[in-house]
Amino acid sequence: TRGDIITYAGEPIEVFFYSTSNGKTEDVSEVFSTALPYYKVVDSPGEEDAPKYKEIFSFSNKQFVDIFKKQYPKSNLRPNNLERQIKILSHTDGDRVKEVQVGNIKIKGKDFRNVYGINSSDFTFEFLKDSVKIHTRGYGHGVGMSQVGADRMAKGGSSYIDIIKHYYVDVDIQKAY
Numbered sequence: 001t002r003g004d005i006i007t008y009a010g011e012p013i014e015v016f017f018y019s020t021s022n023g024k025t026e027d028v029s030e031v032f033s034t035a036l037p038y039y040k041v042v043d044s045p046g047e048e049d050a051p052k053y054k055e056i057f058s059f060s061n062k063q064f065v066d067i068f069k070k071q072y073p074k075s076n077l078r079p080n081n082l083e084r085q086i087k088i089l090s091h092t093d094g095d096r097v098k099e100v101q102v103g104n105i106k107i108k109g110k111d112f113r114n115v116y117g118i119n120s121s122d123f124t125f126e127f128l129k130d131s132v133k134i135h136t137r138g139y140g141h142g143v144g145m146s147q148v149g150a151d152r153m154a155k156g157g158s159s160y161i162d163i164i165k166h167y168y169v170d171v172d173i174q175k176a177y
Helices: 028-032 061-071 109-116 147-155 160-167
Strands: 004-008 054-060 086-091 097-102 105-108 123-127 131-137 172-175
Touching: 054 061, 061 109, 061 131, 086 123, 097 109, 105 109, 109 123, 147 160, 160 172
Parallel strands: none
Antiparallel strands: 004 172, 054 131, 086 097, 097 105, 123 131
């Protein structure tokens, strides 16, 4: 691959990659607020046995509220009845949380991921009496090439060109020198 570059319409692309998909990639505009035509949602199967494909993050109700209020002090979030105060509102085409309501605050799934330091914005909640568990699928932002997915494609016989063209849509591979 020495000297090869990935281009779109003759220009080098901005390359994003991450560890492990949730089964799909994510549209770049859902994560980085800009649209790039070579970043589309594509399937990235075969990663279900990867080490960080599924994770569970546990917080006491008080911890959950304290963490959130540190970033959003006017959320009116209370430790009692968290299940009634938290709702996933929408999902992206990449099956990640697009928007979530926490108390009286609506935030993007990617921002919720950052607040709690969880692996992915593909998450669900499990509410217990005194705690909440956040279940995640995938590891990373989901934009571009999944490293685990690329490895699985290579082990299945795909060439590096096949892998690049799978994850970066309508691109070309050109010689830089």
